[in-house]
Amino acid sequence: MRKHFTAARLAMLFVALLPWTETVAQADEARLILTGSSTIAPLAAEIGKRFETLNPGIRIDVQSGGSSRGISDARSGIADIGMVSRAPNPGESDLKFFGVARDGVSIILHRDNAVASLTDAQITGIFKGNITDWKDVGGKAGRITVVNKAEGRSTLELFLNYFKFKNSEIKAQVVIGDNAQGIKTVAGNPGAIGYVSIGAAEFEAGQGTPIKLLPMSGVAPSVENVRNGSFPLSRPLNFVTKREPQGSARRFIDFARSKNVNELIKAEYFAPLAE
């Protein structure tokens, strides 16, 4: 997807610049390169698109490759802005972090499931296949269907990080791709347990889809609690720069943190930070 998008844009740009070859050098100057987290990349590309229309002459190039690449590219100067979907590590105090949004994941069950909450240990037991019946965690007797995400998805990464296990340890009965498929799978199976982006789950539950979101460690699952950072299964989405950003980088970061892009952030099921 991303590759296509960049290629198409490059082609368009190439055509647009053909008669103006003398301005190419100038256009190159106003080019911002963002690399890093594949979770943030789609959002950054959307924000970039809007920023480009508002600021003709500036080009935003977004490449994914993981949060570690975002850190190292920002540090080495290959990228103007790195994208990092976690909080800063202790060894990264040389870099400047700018929060853009937060990402939260909620455990979801079928609405008719009698279980109202699960402890972290119970969730671990269920996903590792040690607990296979709902009666063992206070529900009605019935086989548990574990719905896991496909390898490479950022929700899976966040989930694994939080519960500290490897994907190969999960004993899943269904593996799904995107949030919508996960929600439909759980909605169609009263014994299912899955996890999806909170934004998507909250929206679907509000539309009457028979799912319910479980609280984590007593904190209610809502976009609001993801935004204020109190929901445990959540993480910040950051832009990272080597120095205090200047010029177009500064303007782009300010734009991405303004409420002008809140609906773009919500469209990717993240929680915006700007009020």
Added chain:
Amino acid sequence: MIRVLAVASTAAACILVLIVLFMLREAWPVLQRVGFLRFLSDPAWHPAEGLYGLTPMLAASLAIAAGAVLLAGPFGVASAVFVRFYAAAPLASAFRWALLLLAGLPSVVLGLWGLTVLVPMIGRIEPPGASLIAGVLVLALMILPTIALTTEAALDAMPGSYLRGAAALGLSRESTILGVILPAVKGSIMAGVLLSAARALGETVVLLMVTGNVVQLPASLFDPVRALTANIALEMAYAMGDHRAALFVSGLMVALLVLLFVLVSRRLGGGWSFNV
């Protein structure tokens, strides 16, 4: 005219070759480093942890295609015979339209139906519902029209002398169909069946939605499985490096299987003699 056709067909063939070459190029790094055999011998598929076993998915793809063909084959042939020899004209034409409509139904619609209706139904019998059998049922529905329509075309293409000969021998309609007609068009029917099996092998979205996508060798019809094609669709969007290359290996494997099926079906059909 011939020149135009030649250019068009050469272009089409070249694009196909280029696609295969592209897949080979993308798969090459991991094929070189890991070796093709490990894709068959690795115990599991965890590309992030360096395990690339595709065998369970290969088995699942073949099992789903085989199941769908076993189910849709008899029904497809029977419905073609029914339309051709038993049904009154208005009924036959209504039936044919229904088949065409089914053939034209986008697979994602069938998949959505499978996910929201069929899977929960199966789940009530034996959870989780998303399973090998769900994939077989939905795919059977998808390829049934293909089998019925190719069989009907084969029946139409049969020389009229066979029918007249059977009538002259005083054979009943049942004996004519079972003893004369079906043996005569056996090859074409098999070719159609294998072509639809190739389609079943390549089908992706439907399987992604209804088979549960768990990488394992199924022990029963109600076990979730992951097809090779579904594997690509599930993981390609976020795959990088060796993981991405390994997905291209799954793609090559599907292409190889389909090629094999098409070659065999061509053999059986005696070239492309029937009109599809």
